[in-house]
Amino acid sequence: xxxxxxxxxxxxxxxxxxxxxxxxxxxxxxxxxxxxxxxxxxxxxxxxxxxxxxxxxxxxxxxxxxxxxxxxxxxxxxxxxxxxxxxxxxxxxxxxxxxxxxxxxxxxxxxxxxxxxxxxxxxxxxxxxxxxxxxxxxxxxxxxxxxxxxxxxxxxxxxxxxxxxxxxxxxxxxxxxxxxxxxxxxxxxxxxxxxxxxxxxxx
Numbered sequence: 001x002x003x004x005x006x007x008x009x010x011x012x013x014x015x016x017x018x019x020x021x022x023x024x025x026x027x028x029x030x031x032x033x034x035x036x037x038x039x040x041x042x043x044x045x046x047x048x049x050x051x052x053x054x055x056x057x058x059x060x061x062x063x064x065x066x067x068x069x070x071x072x073x074x075x076x077x078x079x080x081x082x083x084x085x086x087x088x089x090x091x092x093x094x095x096x097x098x099x100x101x102x103x104x105x106x107x108x109x110x111x112x113x114x115x116x117x118x119x120x121x122x123x124x125x126x127x128x129x130x131x132x133x134x135x136x137x138x139x140x141x142x143x144x145x146x147x148x149x150x151x152x153x154x155x156x157x158x159x160x161x162x163x164x165x166x167x168x169x170x171x172x173x174x175x176x177x178x179x180x181x182x183x184x185x186x187x188x189x190x191x192x193x194x195x196x197x198x199x200x201x202x203x
Contacts, residue, residue: 001140001187006148009187010180013060021059021175023067028052031071046083047074053120060182086119086126093130110146111137117185136188145184152177 001009014021032048035041051074059065074083090112098105115133118124124132137145156177160170 001144003144003148003151006144006180006183006187009183011176013062013183014176014179016062017059017065018175020065020067020069021056021179022172024052024055024065024069025175025178026171027068027071028055043084044075044080046087047080049087050074050079050083050116050120053116056178056182057117057121057185060179060186082119082126086116086129089126090115090130106146106150110142110149113137113145113149113181114185114188117182121185121189140184140188148180148184152180 028048028051032045035044035048048071051070051072054073055065055070058069074080094105094108094112096105097103097108111134112130113133114136115126115129118129118132118136119126122129122132156170156173159173160166162169
């Protein structure tokens with residue numbers, strides 16, 4: 001797929017359930033902001049994040065989803081600890097990368113982009129998810145993933161700078177952007193999902 005096809009596919013899969021996605025993002029966003037106010041609350045932010053990722057994957061696959069879907073999922077069956085370790089390792093790795101002349105940080109941001117999806121969807125361990133993410137990103141095309149992710153991020157940031165209307169527009173655009181991310185993930189695992197499942201079962 002070309003970069004523009006990631007966008008068109010993301011918008012396509014978002015369209016049928018846009019308002020469910022929109023209201024879920026509002027709910028998750030409020031919960032994450034509230035949780036992030038305190039140090040203890042920060043410990044549950046990764047669990048909320050993986051719940052949101054699970055929701056977007058399910059929505060992207062056309063599964064039946066509702067408002068509030070998957071909120072508690074990130075706290076079950078050890079996912080709280082896995083998501084916390086994943087976020088700590090990924091954040092520290094990327095921060096160190098940015099300290100090393102920025103370029104390594106940019107590289108890891110794109111190379112590890114699919115990690116949280118693999119953690120959620122395939123049940124991989126944090127380190128396995130990061131390693132397999134790097135492999136998949138290079139299979140798809142590193143620069144395609146990099147351009148798509150950072151073009152979206154930059155576009156949303158620029159829109160948010162517009163007084164009042166920018167913040168409002170961002171709320172409506174962000175759900176679409178996240179479904180573009182799901183489109184990248186689904187494309188990435190299309191040719192490698194059997195290998196991922198096999199590796200997980202062996203582990």
